[in-house]
Amino acid sequence: MAATEKNGISVLAWGLLLLLGLLWGGSFFFARIAVMSVPPITLVFLRLSIAAVALHLYLRGRGGFYGLLKARWRSFLLLGLINNALPHSLLFFSQTQLGAGLASILNATTPVWTILIAHALTTDEKMTGAKLTGVALGIAGAAILIAPGMSIDSDLPLWALVLPVLAAISYGFAAIFGRTFRSVPAPAIAAGQLTASSLIMLPVSIVVDQPWTLSMPPLPAILAVLGLALFATAFAYILYFRIIELAGATNVSLVTLLVPASAILLGTVFLGEKLGVAEFGGLALIALGLLVLDGRLKAVLFRNAT
DSSP states (O other), X not given: OOOBOTTSOBHHHHHHHHHHHHHHHHHHHHHHHHTTTSOHHHHHHHHHHHHHHHHHHHHTTGGGHHHHHHHTHHHXXXXXXIIIIHHHHHHHHXXXXXXXXXXXXXXXXXXXXXXXXXXXXXXXXXXXXXXXXXXXXXXXXXXXXHGGGGSTTOSSOHHHHHHHHHHHHHHHHHHHHGGGGTTSOHHHHHHHHHHHHHHHHHHHHHHHHOGGGSOOOOHHHXXXXXXXXXXXXXXXXXXXXXXXHHHOHHHHTTHHHHHHHHHHHHHHHHHOOOOOHHXXXXXXXXXXXXXXXXXXXXXXXXXXXX
């Protein structure tokens, strides 16, 4: 265990956390490039299947992984559906219209919906005053971002703004269902769900897109697909589990605040995207809501007051 700072996070863990934020922010950047040349459904399949193969090579059957995959295939199918196949499809369809930054901000509401779903479906994660405040701030931020899409004069269709939020809700259900995998090694969960979701998306891609009829995408799109699968998915998962070992699951949740910043930076520098006052206002409310939900803001304020 690396030496830690007073907040319980080592310098190494902070560095890895920043890298993970860059990678997961990069997933919106890569997706925005790839989805311009590759249909969303096929792009989801390519992302999941390439990442699954990479993680299988990483695990190489260690820890009885294949026996575990066989024994719990139904659970992996459900997790793969609600944590990979469905939300990725929603996000990629939305990114045919939205830039990387805006899509990432809307999807950053995931912890907000997770809290609401946990309150409804669990007995040990009920709503508190602080959680209610954080949820209200997060929903208000999302509403600010979606509201312009309700105008007939909007450049962005409403459905494109709503899909990342639906993806966030799907991730929320996955977070709660993922509690049933507590006894399973984290890398095996990642490889298992990616394997299952790849199998889900294969027939969907064949029926919807008929990939053999598609033309070869340009080199930037091919590189974006590889970046999405290998760096923003397979390597990011490995990094995620390493950070959990170093700093714990609570601290790794800080990445939620880093992803939009990373996606906005990449979109602005490389894709020429620009966000307006309303977008930054919505981001500020969502970020504040996440800080309230995380509990660190209250702890810092209370420490300073004393």
